[in-house]
Amino acid sequence: MSVETINLNNADFNFKNEVVAEEGGQHLKKCFQCSSCTLTCPVADAGLDLNPRKVIRQVLLGLRKDVLQSKAIWQCVGCFECTDRCPQNVRFTEIIEALRRIAVRSTKSKDKSKKIKLPKEGKLKHSFDKRFRESVWLWGRTWEAEMIGRYLMYGRGIPFGALAGFKYISMMLGMFLKFKIEFLPPLNSKARKEVRAIFKKAKSIGE
């Protein structure tokens, strides 16, 4: 087993405070690196890159770019198993959400040392989240046909990216044959108006 050298020359020692200030990251500093989260993580079990213990250590050391540009934070499936097993109540699933929000914000950062690029996995997942939110904003409830359609179009890049949707054809066809795809939008003007008002106010408070 080789030992990895960590270069701390470009470390941002304020990064951990930034995560703690974000909603959901409050318990970050309680972590004592016992690795219970990694042992129970189904994604790590399937042989992917995600290693919760390592992510927390990187955040505490201030390896800002390494964390925010990694695939790892976008591969979490949000099953709350690590949150449940953690003896210190660090709530890693919420930390992952906080890290994702910081990563998305940093792509538009004007400060050059803080600007990052999202990996391919990150772009896809963020695109999906965005389509979901837009669908809620548009109709008050999600309309799967519209949401998935727009995700396949924009999420993978127009025009050829949309062709990547062929992977999902068997799934869509299955749903279609069982009459499980809604072709009409969920029309409920009261829910729609009030949800839009909530989104608008939350955005103004956030800024």
Place this chain on the structure above:
Amino acid sequence: MKVGYYPGCSLHKVAKEYNRSIFKISEKLGIDLEELKDWNCCGALEVKATNHLAGEGIVARNLAIAEQQGLNSLVAVCPACSYQLIQTNANMVQDSGKAAKINSLMDNKEYTPDSVKPMHYLQLLRDEIGLEKIKELIKPDNPLKGRKGVAYYGCFCNRPSDVIQFEDPDNPTFMDELINVVGAEAQYFPMKTKCCGATQLLVAKPTVETLTGNIIVNALEAGAEFIVLACQMCALAIDGQQKQALKRVGGGKAKIPVLYFSQLLGIGMGLKYKSLGLGSNYVSPKKLMKPIKV
């Protein structure tokens, strides 16, 4: 007994058989489900992932509607919805400053924390109805008698356990008890709480297929003839993607029917195949409907 019912976005079409069977068994059990008026999406995990405050605001709106309608308890059958409702209610009880902030988002509604008790339908069955009452309604000669089944709980039925406070997160047993009540035999199933990853189905399909495949192979090894679950997203992965998932992990060509717990109870109560929407399940459960020969 009157309870509020929050269906959630997928129950009207993507999982219509779940919705239909829930109403059928509620009728038999004497539960009067009252759907919320003008409910909106709970935002699942995705809205919170982009804007946390807005995510909590839209959940609080549903709770406020339930309070306006004078309901004491609110059941959701989608575990992601019930998790969001329980989590937001708990957050507002703990932190009154946060509650005021969330309430200020809504123009003409206000939610008093803890005035409505949100929960999953399974919790209602366990705490308010009880196994004894269910047992009285089960027909002794139902086709599931003597068959072997496994119960799959997934993530949000029990996790995070400090928020949901329903069952032991490592070894939940209530759905196993439901299987036994119907007359089938619940098998030992180690992967009952492992995640199937269905929330990432459109983003990282290979990961989901690996996770789902492992669960199905484990169920087959346990000798199960059917899987019982309580989440329409899990059903989309375990039922809808079964063939691809088994192919991914090299699990052969087996086909195992997947039932919702409401369909399981419905079959046990002798309700009709069509009224439970069993025809809409991806893997046909028709072979379960004939009594086994001894």
